[in-house]
Amino acid sequence: MAKKRDSLGARLNRGEVAYDFIGNRKLWYSLSILITITAIVALAVRGLNMGIEFQGGAVFTTPKSEVSVSQAREYAEEASGHDALVQELGSGALRIQVGGLDTAKSDQVRSELAKDLGIAEDxxxxxxxxxxxGEQIANKAWTGLAVFMILVVIYLxxxxxxxxxxxxxxxxIHDLTITVGIYSLVGFEVTVGTVIGLLTILxxxxxxxxxxxxxxxEGTxxxxxxxxxxxxxxANRSINGTLIRSINTTVVALLPVAGLLFIGGGVLGAGMLNDISLSLFVGLAAGAYSSIFIATPLVADLKEREPAMKALKKRVLAKRASAADKGEPLDGPDEDADGFLDEVETTVVGQRGRRGRPSENHG
Incomplete structure (x- = not known):
């Protein structure tokens, strides 16, 4: 009965089950390249829906009105001659954004909107x-991003x-590209809130x-x-040993962000919540994916190019081939590395004994 109650996380931590993430790295690389190319193509073809903070314009906020969002958009576009973005706020009021307006044109549009919506102009x-x-904000964001990445590289x-x-x-870079590409695909407006969200997900x-x-x-x-x-x-054992922890922390972080995105932004119509929460939601998910499927496999690829690691791999494969020819178990005791294996088991998967031996805690 105890074995039936064991969770996948517990079995992963004891090293009883494992998935070959490193062995399938070419699949993950291909998938990431495909997603990244899609994001870049979307950016090239559709571009980003930049908010008025970056292109300039006017924002009109009306009191509660019986006019629908689509009808208000038509009124605003007819009055201004520009595309308009209309959002219904939680109180029933409307927030109308129109780009490319100066002061004189803004007063004219405001007057015509008042007539069309049946609301007093004041x-x-x-x-x-x-x-x-908006340009100043964008420049500071780029500067902050560059400084952050330089410091990250130096620290790591x-x-x-x-x-x-x-x-x-x-x-x-993979996570940021995917997040910005999603903004291009779904057409969400890029505002200062978006920039804050992008910097937060780093x-x-x-x-x-x-x-x-x-x-x-520690394991190597x-x-x-x-x-x-x-x-x-x-490297594969390290991923498996921390997999459940990564999943749990990501899910816990995504739940409140999903609440902001789908309830706060979608149901309540809070536009700023959409701007921030979409970048956080996509960035968190992409970050969890890249740490497992991109970053660690890349480290393994780079390390395996070292002469010492090449020589080690040659010795390991030779020993495995020899054991297979003799019919010996491939995961048997290694007389020249007992201490090393105990350390690896304890550090990477949390098991006190060697793989194949029951843990002291489980009898």
Whole structure:
């Protein structure tokens, strides 16, 4: 009965089950390349729906009205001669955004909207936004992004090694590209809230990656002193050992963001919530994916190019071939690496004994 109650997470942590993430890395690379190309094509063809903060224009806020969103959009576009974005606020009021308007044109549009909507002109709040403000925000965001990535690369190169820093940087670029591509595909407006969301996901994107890297760093100490595991084998064990933790933390983070996106933005019509929550939702999901399927496999690929790792892999494969010819179990004891294996088991998968032996906690 105890075995039936064991969860997948517990079995993963004990090393009883494992998925070959590293062995299937070409599949994950292909999938990521396909998604990234789709995002880039969407950006090239559709572009981004930039908000008035970046292109300039006017925002009109009306009191509660019986006019539908589609009808209000038609009125605004007829009055201004430009495309309009209309959102219904939670109170029933309407928020109408029209790009490319100056002060004189804004007053004219406000007057015509008041007539069409049947609302007193002084009840419609009008706000002009210049494109220079949005441009300043964008420039500061780019500067912040560049500084952040440089610091991340330096920190990871010092704390871990340069290969892990390179892999983490590629994973970050992958996550940002996918998130921006999604904005292009769905046509969500890019506002200052979007920029804030994009900068926020950078830390989340790195979180799971650093967790796996830390496990991998500890698990590969003195790796060349044994002939049982290749670097890729231990990288795969690191992913499996932290998999449930990564899934749990990602789901917990996604739930409130999903509430903002689908309830706050979709049901209540809060436009700013849409801008922030979509970037957070996509970025969190992409970050969890890249830490498992992109960053760690890339580290394994880079490490396997080292002469020492090539020599180790050759010895490991030779020993496995020899064991297979003799009919010996491939996961039997390794007399030259007992201490190493105990450390790997404890660090990577949390098991006190070797794989194949029952843990002390489970009898």
């Amino acid at each position: 009840k419609i709040a009008a706000e002009l936004v210049g494109p220079s403000w 190169a010092i704390a871990f090694e340069w290969r892990m820093a390179v892999a983490a940087l590629i994973a970050l 830390g989340y994107s790195l979180y799971d990656t650093v967790v796996v890297f830390d496990s991998l760093k 100490k003195d790796i060349t002193k044994q002939t049982r595991y290749t670097y890729s084998d231990l």
